[in-house]
Amino acid sequence: MKILAVCGMGIGTSIMLKSNAEKAAASLGLDADVEVADIGTARGAAATADVVLTSGELAAEIGDVGIPVVVVDSFIDGDEVREKLSTALGS
Amino acid sequence: MAEASLSQLLPQDAIAAGIEAADWRAAIRAAGDLLVATGAATADYIGEMHTAVEAYGPYIVIAPGIALAHSRPSPAVLHTGLSWAGMRTPVEFGHSTNDPVRLVIGLAAVDHDGHSSALSRLARMLSDPGRLARLTEATDPAEIHRTISEYESSEAT
Numbered sequence A: 001m002k003i004l005a006v007c008g009m010g011i012g013t014s015i016m017l018k019s020n021a022e023k024a025a026a027s028l029g030l031d032a033d034v035e036v037a038d039i040g041t042a043r044g045a046a047a048t049a050d051v052v053l054t055s056g057e058l059a060a061e062i063g064d065v066g067i068p069v070v071v072v073d074s075f076i077d078g079d080e081v082r083e084k085l086s087t088a089l090g091s
Numbered sequence B: 001m002a003e004a005s006l007s008q009l010l011p012q013d014a015i016a017a018g019i020e021a022a023d024w025r026a027a028i029r030a031a032g033d034l035l036v037a038t039g040a041a042t043a044d045y046i047g048e049m050h051t052a053v054e055a056y057g058p059y060i061v062i063a064p065g066i067a068l069a070h071s072r073p074s075p076a077v078l079h080t081g082l083s084w085a086g087m088r089t090p091v092e093f094g095h096s097t098n099d100p101v102r103l104v105i106g107l108a109a110v111d112h113d114g115h116s117s118a119l120s121r122l123a124r125m126l127s128d129p130g131r132l133a134r135l136t137e138a139t140d141p142a143e144i145h146r147t148i149s150e151y152e153s154s155e156a157t
Helices: A013-027 A042-046 A056-062 A078-089 B024-037 B044-056 B116-126 B129-137 B141-156
Strands: A002-007 A033-038 A051-054 A069-071 B015-019 B061-063 B066-070 B081-091 B101-108
Touching: A002 A013, A002 A042, A002 A056, A013 A033, A013 A051, A013 A078, A013 B061, A013 B116, A033 A042, A042 A051, A042 A056, A051 A056, A051 A078, A056 A069, A056 B044, A069 A078, B015 B024, B015 B141, B024 B044, B024 B066, B024 B081, B024 B101, B044 B066, B101 B129, B116 B129, B116 B141, B129 B141
Parallel strands: A002 A033, A002 A051, A051 A069, B015 B081, B066 B101
Antiparallel strands: B061 B066, B081 B101
16 A cells, blocks of 8 residues: 655655654554655645545645545654554554 | 764754744744754755745644754755754744744755655654653753764664
């Protein structure tokens, strides 16, 4: 499966989110690739992803992409990322 | 070439604490001034960091009390580097859940991934609430840099 971590520019916050998402996916036993996208390319990149992780600010801009868009409040809270990912995927 | 470590990307001269900032612009400017002072960016980059928030909102407030101020790679970035600006009085960025901000980390990056393992390490370092509290309450740049270096060497072993 593919997890997409979205931030404004794809160089800062999304990298911090990617690191936590990889750890969360591993602890949930998911075989997942985590990719990073900036807000400009997020909608296109979402077409081949299974779930999107992003901030509340940016979730509103991404809108409906047909897959779960998970809002993460703290990008450094591994427990939050794991719980929300697990809920979104029903695993 | 091996990727630079967190303590190399964030030298002691790029760390300041006890900064008084009137608003989010001043808080980002403080982090930007440190990037300029340590040669990571030119003063133009500070305006680019402001523009990023104007364009995309305060999403750079990545966790309660912490903002990662940055913009895209640009001619205003001279080399990849980080800065650390601790606020004396927490500053409102307009974020729905993570305000107010006590720590602004500045990031200037020359490319998309040359700094990714250092940022991942930063995320892991800040994810421990006790360590985070110690780091944001410290006011001595030497002590903050030492704590970061010690974390990094403990993680490497």
